[in-house]
Amino acid sequence: MPAVAETLETVQAATEGGYKWGFSTDIEMDMAPKGLNEDIIRLISARKNEPQWLLDWRLAAFAVWLKMDEPDWAMVNHPPIDYQDLHYYAAPKKKAGPKSLDEVDPELLRTYEKLGIPLKERAILAGVETPDDVMPQVAMDAVFDSVSVATTFKATLAKSGVIFCPISEAVQEHPELVRKYLGSVVPTSDNYFAALNSAVFTDGSFVYIPKGVRCPMELSTYFRINARNTGQFERTLIIAEEASHVSYLEGCTAPQRDENQLHAAVVELVAFDDATIKYSTVQNWYPGDSEGKGGIYNFVTKRGHCRGARSKISWTQVETGSAITWKYPSCVLQGDDSVGEFYSVAVTNNFQQADTGTKMIHIGKRTKSTIVSKGISAGRSNNTYRGLVRIDRRADGARNFTQCDSLLIGDQCGAHTVPYIESRNPTAKLEHEATTSKIAEDQLFYCRQRGLSEEDAVGLIVNGFCKDVLKELPMEFAVEAQKLLAVSLEGSVG
């Protein structure tokens, strides 16, 4: 929620050249009619001027999706989703004139203030307007509903050979790369939501880091859902060639809506020999109100292939938003000595439901994985860690360490842990630990007697509980994430 206005600002600034204070939600949209069928897919493909192979790929995915059943194994409950009652394509036509800040929901402004705006978006704005010789901190690709409207710093990145652009643009300009890697990590038939995404994805980011290049800046994408009744189906593809390095930040926001909106993204990462991809997410999609009304359904498939020797993929996520989160960023460790990491904080409050975790598939020799998951449940929410560690027959000397901790705040919420541990190699070593506890009275008392309000005390203790994960976040996100945790837990004590 809080970053909505910032995102809008940034998008406007980037496209119109800088109205810094404006805020608008009334943007005229170019929208496809509701419903999902082959014609809609043809329309999306035509609007994006896609080559025939991509249309064929989408139609094949759609055919697969039609035959699949929606998964029901996650510990989440929601009314059935009517996939025919959604718009599958929405693009902003032109920007409406700015309105005054007074029109903004004061509740939103309050949260906004708590987060300490301006944060990084303002920095980016500053970056846009600085002369070329000043190196900005973050390059950003903003995805506004279905279309990526602005990509900053492309030129700077191009100098080092890095390609960072909307995937729709990559389809036009680098079709050979897209065709080679699209669906190579998450095949269209992988799961129900991945098949749906493959059929109707509208945009997303494409990143290509050439051999030996260390990406000169953090890459960032802000996704947001603006239009009513739209599903957002972005598709992100990151390829790190031999000995390259990239750190990618993803932020997600959506404005307040009464109805539930669907978000089904697919993220594919490919790392070759000695390459490193660090993928950080701060997800604060609209979680619904305190009565559990509205909010985003966040059904996401994220997977990375460590294809090369000594490659490394690291996922860090802070999940505070969405009415329902269903997401398992995973690593397939194919290359010998490759490394997979998953650091996660998932906070649920009110009626939120999160079922999230990771899969670490060890195939190569001496592959290593680390999983640190911190789940915090408050209100009437349910928070589940679900994870798989699999050691294949060939993965000699593989190593896994997993730590899953849950914290319960209040007696109406639930915290669940569902790890799957499968080992087929005697030389592999796996360790798994999980704990569940509540905030200790003495910790609270200690903070309270030093003058902290109960809410601040809880915020402080929760931040301490999450420290192992938060320290993995890039600087740009760390501060925001800490504040976000406190905001998410508002009203959970007292």
Next chain:
Amino acid sequence: MSAPSGPLAALKAAADAFVADYHARKTSLPGDSHVRAEAAALVATQGLPGPREEAWRYTPLRPFAEAQFAPARRAEPSAALLARIPAIAGTRLVFVDGRFHSELSGVPEGYRVTTGEPAFGHLARPAEEKLVALNTMLAEDGAAIHVPAGTDAGTIILASLATGAAVGFHPRHHIVLEAGATLTLIDLALGDGEYLSNPVLTFEVAAGATVTHLRTQDEGAGAFHLSTVYAEVAEGGTYDSFALTLGGKLARMEVHARLAGPNAAAHLNAAQLLGASQHADFTTIVRHDAPNTASRQTVKNVLTGRSRGVFQGKIEVARIAQKTDGYQMNQALLLSPQAEMDSKPQLQIYADDVKCSHGATVGALDADQLFYLRSRGVPEAEARAILVRAFLSEALDPITHEEARAAMEAAIAAWWERRE
């Protein structure tokens, strides 16, 4: 069973064959025919657990579905089989191919035992556990053990002997401990050859009562052993169990323990020692349904050959069960390159003031420890044996019944010698 085209078809055919067997014999089966008919309707509609079911994801029943089991007949055990019952002081209740054998059994004193028909009890849930529905449909015999309030019933040796006839039997035992009663039940499943043993045991533990359930499963190399245990523990009561799994081609023990009153406790310790192409599954569901309840689990697996060990442990904490203390540890030693361990420890928690944790480790024998012993002149084979014994001791240590523990240690030592 006629040529099946896939695992689902094979399971369907097997379920149909069991149902046909029930219809052929239903008028002669003893006990409550109504309960039985309800279970038969469940088996006919739900069939057997399939590969898509979460609770059975690691234990495919296809090999079981493809085997054939005739109804069990009265049989006599060989002297060798009888000799496998360890010499433990207590009252013997011997079942041969699922039927009570009075000549081999003792007479209880101070408590009641009824045999000759299945002891259905009321704790089992045929509608939820498909193999329990199968058991209820076809159960022919079992022991109903009733220990009056405040009575110490001492030790009962409940021995199931399988003669190796290609039969299926479904014993159904019900054990009731009234308030403050105590009982040690030595539960033995021994046999040779190929057969199906599908027992269900239910334990009703009243306030302040303690039951110690010590089980050794050393079935025949071709046997299918699929057992389900339900224990319901009232205020201040304890269900204390240890299960040693050594035998069988495909074995599963599923335990549902419900802590229904404050200060109730359950200990579900186990060791699975498997070799060749054995498959064994230890699945537990502990439900904390009252405040101040405690559960403890230490489960050890030693796997050699091409064996596959499975552990699924779930701790459920209801909203009312504040101050729950739940602990679960599952460890596996893989001693051969072809062995596999799958574990799924699970926490499902709805109360906030709880202390719950689980841990799981999988690995080989520690090379440093092995080196330490070797460097002190211990031969490799012996050093390995010492380390495996040490690994198992944490799960065995809580067994306070000296004779039972000695018998288990002997069974483990024999397994170590014969392992493939």
